[in-house]
Amino acid sequence: KAGVTQTPRYLIKTRGQQVTLSCSPISGHRSVSWYQQTPGQGLQFLFEYFSETQRNKGNFPGRFSGRQFSNSRSEMNVSTLELGDSALYLCASSPPGLAGGPDTQYFGPGTRLTVL
Amino acid sequence: AQSVAQPEDQVNVAEGNPLTVKCTYSVSGNPYLFWYVQYPNRGLQFLLKYITGDNLVKGSYGFEAEFNKSQTSFHLKKPSALVSDSALYFCAVSRYGQNFVFGPGTRLSVLP
Numbered sequence: 214k215a216g217v218t219q220t221p222r223y224l225i226k227t228r229g230q231q232v233t234l235s236c237s238p239i240s241g242h243r244s245v246s247w248y249q250q251t252p253g254q255g256l257q258f259l260f261e262y263f264s265e266t267q268r269n270k271g272n273f274p275g276r277f278s279g280r281q282f283s284n285s286r287s288e289m290n291v292s293t294l295e296l297g298d299s300a301l302y303l304c305a306s307s308p309p310g311l312a313g314g315p316d317t318q319y320f321g322p323g324t325r326l327t328v329l
Numbered sequence: 330a331q332s333v334a335q336p337e338d339q340v341n342v343a344e345g346n347p348l349t350v351k352c353t354y355s356v357s358g359n360p361y362l363f364w365y366v367q368y369p370n371r372g373l374q375f376l377l378k379y380i381t382g383d384n385l386v387k388g389s390y391g392f393e394a395e396f397n398k399s400q401t402s403f404h405l406k407k408p409s410a411l412v413s414d415s416a417l418y419f420c421a422v423s424r425y426g427q428n429f430v431f432g433p434g435t436r437l438s439v440l441p
Contacts, residue, residue: 217372246428256419256431269428303372317363318429320372 214239217306217321225327231292234324238285238306244268245287246318247279250301259302262287291326299328331356331422333432341438342410350405350435352420362403363421363429364394373419379403390414410439 218237226232238245246269247259258271262281279289285306291298305318332355342348354360361380365373377388384396394405403420420432 248431255433258428258430261428271428305373317375317378318373319375320365322370322372 214241217304217319219302219304219321219324221324222322223325223327225329226294227329228294228296230294231290232294232326233288233290234302234304234326236287236289236304236306236321238287238304239308239319242306242308242319243285244307244309245281245285246305246307247287247289248303248305249273250303250323251299256303259289294328296328299326301325331360331424331430333420333422333430335418335420335432335435337435338433339436339438341440344412344439344441345409348407348410348414348437348439350418350420350437352403352405352432353401354403354420354422355401356422356424358424361423362394362396363423364388364392364403364405365419365421365431367417367419367434369416376405376418410437412439412441415439 220235244263246261249257260279261269265281276292281287301323303320303323305320307316307318334353336351363378364376367373376392377386379386379396387393392407394403396403415438417434417436419434421429423429
């Protein structure tokens with residue numbers, strides 16, 4: 214099976230702009246989670262989507278949003294970019310777990326966003 | 330709330346020696362525990378997980394981890410380290426219906 218793919222791999226934006234990142238999960242996986250990784254804060258959970266519905270949400274401002282399509286592909290959007298949004302954004306997909314609980318997350322290579 | 334601690338920012342070990350990367354967790358109820366590895370400019374790769382059953386879990390690339398409920402620990406181990414094991418290692422905890430929480434990561438350097 215193909216792994217999780219993320220596009221684009223690299224992005225450079227300026228403050229105030231908005232950006233959309235895309236994630237295609239492993240075939241058959243219906244859960245997609247997004248994370249922000251920075252040297253100072255580590256891996257921080259943004260949100261999780263399952264069957265087109267946001268199931269969990271982390272502590273990020275409303276400028277960060279996401280959605281999931283019927284084919285399980287997901288996008289995340291960041292509006293009004295700030296310098297502090299520079300990070301590696303990782304997407305992970307999961308198969309249905311034991312009794313619907315959490316199962317292994319499989320990560321994509323990430324999108325490196327630089328905000329100037 | 331769930332939390333994960335990885336008390337060592339950096340672990341150095343000589344090639345061929347055993348390695349241990351430490352992880353302790355805090356979660357109410359039964360934990361689901363995971364180890365991931367990240368190589369430079371790459372996403373995280375799954376190594377192993379503990380859901381239930383045997384406390385010693387074996388995973389990819391010769392790694393294993395031991396779940397210790399009384400000490401709330403889930404240390405990652407390998408009997409003989411390779412230079413290619415040098416990477417950033419993350420421990421994570423989750424439980425039913427909750428999102429993953431990752432530790433801060435431990436950088437492992439295996440010296441030739």
